[in-house]
Amino acid sequence: MTLVSDETTTAVLSGAELAKDIRARVTATAAELTDAGTPPRLAVVVATDDESTAWYVRSIAKAAAKTGIRCDVVDLGADATPERIRGELTALSEEPSVHGIVLQTPLPGGACLEELAAAIAPEKDVDGANPVSLGRLSAGLPAFAPATAAAVLELLDHYEIPLSGRRAVVVGRSNVVGRPAAQLLLRRDATVTVCHRYTRDLAAHSRQAEVLVVAVGRIGLIGAEHISPGAVVIDVGTNPTEDGGLVGDVDERAVTGLAAGLTPVPGGVGPVTTALLLRHTVESAWRSTA
Amino acid sequence: MTLVSDETTTAVLSGAELAKDIRARVTATAAELTDAGTPPRLAVVVATDDESTAWYVRSIAKAAAKTGIRCDVVDLGADATPERIRGELTALSEEPSVHGIVLQTPLPGGACLEELAAAIAPEKDVDGANPVSLGRLSAGLPAFAPATAAAVLELLDHYEIPLSGRRAVVVGRSNVVGRPAAQLLLRRDATVTVCHRYTRDLAAHSRQAEVLVVAVGRIGLIGAEHISPGAVVIDVGTNPTEDGGLVGDVDERAVTGLAAGLTPVPGGVGPVTTALLLRHTVESAWRSTA
Numbered sequence: 001m002t003l004v005s006d007e008t009t010t011a012v013l014s015g016a017e018l019a020k021d022i023r024a025r026v027t028a029t030a031a032e033l034t035d036a037g038t039p040p041r042l043a044v045v046v047a048t049d050d051e052s053t054a055w056y057v058r059s060i061a062k063a064a065a066k067t068g069i070r071c072d073v074v075d076l077g078a079d080a081t082p083e084r085i086r087g088e089l090t091a092l093s094e095e096p097s098v099h100g101i102v103l104q105t106p107l108p109g110g111a112c113l114e115e116l117a118a119a120i121a122p123e124k125d126v127d128g129a130n131p132v133s134l135g136r137l138s139a140g141l142p143a144f145a146p147a148t149a150a151a152v153l154e155l156l157d158h159y160e161i162p163l164s165g166r167r168a169v170v171v172g173r174s175n176v177v178g179r180p181a182a183q184l185l186l187r188r189d190a191t192v193t194v195c196h197r198y199t200r201d202l203a204a205h206s207r208q209a210e211v212l213v214v215a216v217g218r219i220g221l222i223g224a225e226h227i228s229p230g231a232v233v234i235d236v237g238t239n240p241t242e243d244g245g246l247v248g249d250v251d252e253r254a255v256t257g258l259a260a261g262l263t264p265v266p267g268g269v270g271p272v273t274t275a276l277l278l279r280h281t282v283e284s285a286w287r288s289t290a
Numbered sequence: 291m292t293l294v295s296d297e298t299t300t301a302v303l304s305g306a307e308l309a310k311d312i313r314a315r316v317t318a319t320a321a322e323l324t325d326a327g328t329p330p331r332l333a334v335v336v337a338t339d340d341e342s343t344a345w346y347v348r349s350i351a352k353a354a355a356k357t358g359i360r361c362d363v364v365d366l367g368a369d370a371t372p373e374r375i376r377g378e379l380t381a382l383s384e385e386p387s388v389h390g391i392v393l394q395t396p397l398p399g400g401a402c403l404e405e406l407a408a409a410i411a412p413e414k415d416v417d418g419a420n421p422v423s424l425g426r427l428s429a430g431l432p433a434f435a436p437a438t439a440a441a442v443l444e445l446l447d448h449y450e451i452p453l454s455g456r457r458a459v460v461v462g463r464s465n466v467v468g469r470p471a472a473q474l475l476l477r478r479d480a481t482v483t484v485c486h487r488y489t490r491d492l493a494a495h496s497r498q499a500e501v502l503v504v505a506v507g508r509i510g511l512i513g514a515e516h517i518s519p520g521a522v523v524i525d526v527g528t529n530p531t532e533d534g535g536l537v538g539d540v541d542e543r544a545v546t547g548l549a550a551g552l553t554p555v556p557g558g559v560g561p562v563t564t565a566l567l568l569r570h571t572v573e574s575a576w577r578s579t580a
Binding site for chain 1: 484
């Protein structure tokens with residue numbers, strides 16, 4: 001797909017079609033693996049009562065079932081201790097029939113995602129939460145990237161957005177999105193700037209972006225003044241609205257007619273993220289048979 | 291120290307005094323540790339015939355001896371296989387009397403630093419070469435940073451250069467300097483841009499830097515056109531000259547009178563790097579007694 005930057009048409013960079021393609025390939029691979037005696041299996045460890053998390057985890061389980069991946073939701077309860085969570089992750093890491101392990105956030109108070117995720121075997125770390133995965137990514141070694149960060153790159157590639165030598169700006173520096181997305185963009189030879197809450201004059205930085213990735217979690221953070229004409233904008237934000245909907249960090253109306261392309265929320269990064277979690281799981285299962 | 295940016299005075303950000311201070315504290319700690327029955331010990335694994343490497347390793351060993359750290363240079367020869375190197379790193383990782391392990395580059399053809407360094411126990415990885423160290427750094431967890439990247443920050447702190455909210459540009463994206471330096475600057479709340487060989491119009495980026503870190507290895511890479519008045523420039527480059535000297539990546543004459551401060555080469559980042567390698571070793575020894 002070619003993006004035309006005529007300052008009137010902003011392409012909607014939907015993730016729906018891409019996610020469908022990925023799921024179709026995952027389904028085929030999962031069937032092959034199952035036939036060969038290695039049914040792919042994903043475990044999602046949950047330790048929260050949060051309703052929207054429960055909804056999200058159910059949507060992963062449903063998507064997994066549809067593609068032929070067994071998905072166990074291991075609910076440890078909102079009062080699970082870090083020791084209990086670590087013990088579960090270790091047990092799942094040692095269980096040969098499990099190929100992917102996700103530690104779902106939020107975690108109970110006192111539990112640190114990065115510390116606990118170190119107990120996930122790197123080869124099963126399908127959401128790239130173990131610090132060793134981030135380190136291996138940074139070092140250019142094979143590793144699973146966090147699925148959300150991987151989805152950003154998958155979308156850019158799907159819409160054939162060139163990255164080498166181009167100015168990419170990442171707004172947000174979380175360990176699950178901003179930092180790994182910056183690493184992935186750097187590996188693809190973009191010149192990468194990471195902005196965050198302490199950045200002075202965000203607009204001055206973001207206006208330089210040919211590719212802008214926004215992953216903060218604040219409605220209306222990015223408006224027309226933050227974008228240069230022709231920029232490609234990937235909106236990773238998912239903010240619940242009062243009417244039960246979901247909006248991103250980018251003011252869609254404001255940047256339409258200015259950006260060359262913008263991912264919708266919902267229907268942009270989200271479905272691709274879930275599809276990649278499943279792809280990572282069959283990749284892990286595939287490698288386990290080698 | 292206050293840096294005055296009057297476009298005539300460029301402060302020389304020497305590393306000599308700072309390195310001396312660090313070594314003095316290391317010496318005191320090493321003596322305490324030795325008295326307490328835990329003499330700190332560093333092992334440097336070498337697998338090359340390269341003369342300048344041999345010179346550098348000897349300088350580490352000499353500095354270690356002066357501070358009361360035992361330093362073993364383990365020379366495996368230029369024909370050492372990756373398996374042999376990995377075996378040695380594993381053995382040293384398991385040896386309780388060794389507190390710091392450095393895998394010296396260059397390595398024999400076919401050997402990958404990042405892959406091999408994964409065999410260095412993270413708690414002994416005093417030069418931050420194991421990908422898990424880089425991952426932990428990125429994730430905000432305790433870990434040893436590569437000594438050179440740590441030296442960049444140590445110098446900036448020594449000369450009281452503020453970082454939070456300021457624009458830092460790192461030129462070079464190696465796993466030993468550029469990437470970890472960018473991570474450390476990001477942890478200190480700078481807005482960080484990483485430039486590299488594919489960056490178009492390097493000067494346009496580097497001129498935006500309030501703090502510019504240059505770690506490429508090319509004489510004269512950074513001239514007057516690359517610097518904005520008042521920028522603080524850390525020159526990590528060490529390039530041998532025909533007359534047996536050493537110069538950095540920054541054209542010192544060109545930026546003098548423009549930059550607010552510049553680290554000299556030699557005598558800037560280099561001595562601080564060696565001192566930090568020793569500090570990391572006593573820190574590791576200290577933790578081993580806990």
